[in-house]
Amino acid sequence: MNATPTPPTNPATPLPYRDASLPVDRRVEDLLSRMTLEEKAGQLFHSMLMMNADGTPVTETDGSILPFTTPELIEGRHLTHFNLLGSYGARAMATWQNAVQEMAAGTRLGIPVTLSTDPRHSFTDNVGASFNAGAFSAWPEAIGLAAIGDPELVFEFADIMRREYLSVGFRVALHPQIDLATEPRWARQSGTFGSDAKLTGELVQAYVRGLQGETLGAASVSAMVKHFPGGGPQKDGEDPHFAHGKEQIYPGGMREHHLEPFKAAIAAGCSQMMPYYGQPIGTDWDEVGFGFNKGVVTGLLREQLGFQGIVCTDWGLITDSVIFGEPHPARAWGVEHLSVAERAALALEAGSDQFGGEQCPEVVVELVRSGRISEARIDASVRRLLREKFVLGLFENPYVDPDAAAETVGRADFAAAGAAAQRRSLTVLTNTGKTLPVSGRPKLYVKDVDADVAAAYGELVSDPAEADLAVLRLRTPHEPRTNIFESFFHSGSLAFPEPELTGILSFLDAVPTLVCINLERAAVIPEIAERAAALIADYGASDAALLDVAFGRAAAGGRLPFELPRSMEAVAASRPDVPNDTENPVFPHGHGLTL
Template sequence: MNATPAYQDASLPVDRRVEDLLSRMTLEEKAGQLFHSMLMMNADGTPVTETDGSMLPFTTPELVEDRFLTHFNLLGTYGAREMARWQNAVQEMAAATRLGIPVTLSTDPRHTFTDNIGASFNAGAFSAWPEALGLAAIGDPGLVHRFADTVRREYLAVGFRVALHPQIDLATEPRWARQSGTFGSDARLTAELVRAYVRGLQGPALGPGSVSAMVKHFPGGGPQKDGEDPHFAHGKEQVYPGGMREHHLEPFKAAIAAGCAQMMPYYGQPVGTDWEEVGFGFNKGVVTGLLREELGFDGIVCTDWGLLNDATIFGQTHPARAWGLEHLSTAERAARALEAGCDQFGGEQCPEVVVELVRSGRVTESRIDASVRRLLREKFTLGLFENPYVDPDLAEETVGRADFTALGAAAQRRSLTVLTNPSGLLPLAEGPRLHVRGVDEAVAAAYGEVVADPADADLAVLRLRTPYEPRENIFESFFHSGSLAFPEAELAEILDLLDRVPTLVCINLERAAVVPEIAERAAALIADYGASDAALLDVAFGRAAAEGRLPFELPRSMAAVAASRPDVPNDTHDPVFPHGHGLAL
């Protein structure tokens, strides 16, 4: 009778189990651990077993059984029961492999109103909360802990064990497309909130009840030249004209002190510093010198997605984000990232490249073992070898549970930020004739009589989104970039309504909109960071209290934005509203 392998014995110390499993692995199996790829699922909860290659090049069985990958992030929004069934099916597939190494599943944020396949998904079945910007607008670490604990419980129910968040970059360049996922421009507040966030996800220590936090984007992705995003070649440069590089590190120091398990370097290529001018995922001075040696981080370092290979997204070719190393081959790029100190390649699935690097002598197997140890240790610590499966019934009961939904709804209301109320329009009297735009008429009907013509209304409610410039590239169009000012024709239409009827304007701030004319002529102006129509109207009619304060300033003009320094918080001249502005009703 064969003895149970030591790595399968839960009574043994984790380090002994890791070493036993590592000693049994082939080079190919080790290489598979170094890739954190993407999966999609069928709507009925079954794994994808056929692909046309348009989004993902391999089927789930090919990745798990043939390429030995065991780390995946799920793309798309699905039902809770279906996600639970899917994760169990993928775990069964992994259990049937030679060593039975369980899969670690991860996800981008899923608890808000934003839907960007490159960064986050809307809440769907999960409880709906404001974006991180909205949590920052409230500024309550206790609430952030409750939020992260709710995320933890809902994620555990469907099998997600790694959160590809929190995102703790500082929102210092007003045009940057990724601000909605941050805690705004304040380093001190971001540091305070990330401590609560990490502890809410992981608990006092990483264990079977934890969701591992992959904090991003080290060493701070906010200072992007012209506010463009380094997902794309024209946005690759990260600059520090204000000399505030150290300032952007403060939240990451707090995350490390809180015990975050993983860290993701950003795509950006630092320009004009003493760092090598290559993307952070390839940057040894940043990953090993700064993160590991100076800051003492010994957790998993996973690159951002797509550093090694060109990819086809929506039928369009996107170059690998190997900024500064575009001339290197895929294998040479992989070697540079490993030399820099990264453990895992996000969004890639080419373990054969690592195998060849070792067999050719370019990378030692001991270097691969160092990263595999970290990755296996987390699987054991999370309890995946003992309990890889979830209960679909419990998942359906847990995800979107009434108390979780109520917490999220209350946070939406608290986060709303009253910017102006010059004539005391707010709170509104009950039962007015309402003209609404950007608001569901069926929701508005619970607060007043909805009328089609502004001339027949006592007041109007207008919901807007932060302006952006459409981009021809389909994938880039999801990242709202460019000008923060409304185009002239759209602004004229807005101001016409404001001049015809007293209007409450609510603008969703995913970035720092330029709204001086609207602020001057609206009867009242509110900012939201992800809130339902009912949340807005509850605040407007005094049924709930808005507590939000602006997590960044709102600039007066695009000229002021262009003249500001990308690494300096709240640096535009004469903003319409300063950071921290917000009125009480």
């Protein structure tokens, strides 16, 4: 147990941990020696913050979204790692991060805050997984980058993302997500690099190097790769954010195959790793969620694969929560019967360094004081966490320039690169009768396409019977879920239900139609594919991107990053751990036409 903390000395003679000329390890040990148990415990929690639209920290809360204010977490609970929720302007984000860092600088030891973010550069808006681009440059989803399949482009994207993130103060990316998309119904596929393990490995290496550089340093954004050991093989495609989706299974015996992308990420030097919620069933691993699983975190990740970085659990493993006013149990799959303290102890013993989405350091303090967990075990994780702060240069340069942030985020050349990638990712699946590319200025009828955008390509008509060509945008079907939070995770059937399907097919029979379907999952669309005049898949692309490709102003280069099944019966019969395992798919993995 630590003695009374050492008080700060004369600022003219900086403490060793404040001396940038000293080796990082010495600075870490000096700071660690000065920390109280409470201050150490605070480092083990990676919680969430929101901000006011004007760039000021949240100092009042009714507890409906987040249970504590920013000062309560930083000053009262000693937390210094936060994930920012919500979308805001660049200048406001930079102003806010400076205010948060100033608050942290005023604490006893002045440990700077490490800010993180879920993906912010595409079209998905899911409070539990990602935010739409907003002020940032807009790119296809990760699955669209996989459709392009170019590591050089992924490196360019990650480097642009790094510069935009740095400008507003984000130093940890809670991505990339490198699970293999092997269960067609799983809700998280749009954030993956598809079903191909080899390609995913190549793209994650480019992604990590674009974010971090060859080595982690002051110009880096740390990559938290997820979800170890691969979250794709979910039973029935349900997601383990929710109790009915907790089981992860390997009926095809391809568990090792799902590890291949993670080996590539470790080889690229990824700084952090996030285990998933899933509870493995029918393997030689303990049947407990991966964040609690010593055989997976310590035995596999650290000892077998040699990962030396930070392990942060996925969000909300140990305490129950209320999300959108609805109760959600802790995702403590396999250990639901344990107390909060027992769950925390099990995760620490498994080898996890940090609890994502939690803010209860008092639990760790009590575990140490009761003798359940040694302070030496806490120190081991705190060393890793402090070391990254020093390596990222946060002690020397915690602040950012709001003017520079406003100039950098969404910069014209960044936006142009993202727009070009949107066009390149589009995948032409059919082109019946050589409908594409469209020539001239035809009479156009558009549905779920911005009319103001479409007017630049043809003469708009209000009656499809008058149209030379219709343009219809669709999204992969999903089954509505009554739980508000779960409704963001599109799950269930991939086929259009009746009478919606009949309505779509009647429309396609009435007028030659270019159909563009957004593939956040692998849609079941055999009838639509047969009757559309042309069929294009997108993975996050603007109306202008689609129409540029349709009218030959840009080239589509995408290839399907997973197969498109023929029926839901084929999906149900497939093995969730085996890539592209449905019988007689409508379009195989890798399909795509060149116009």
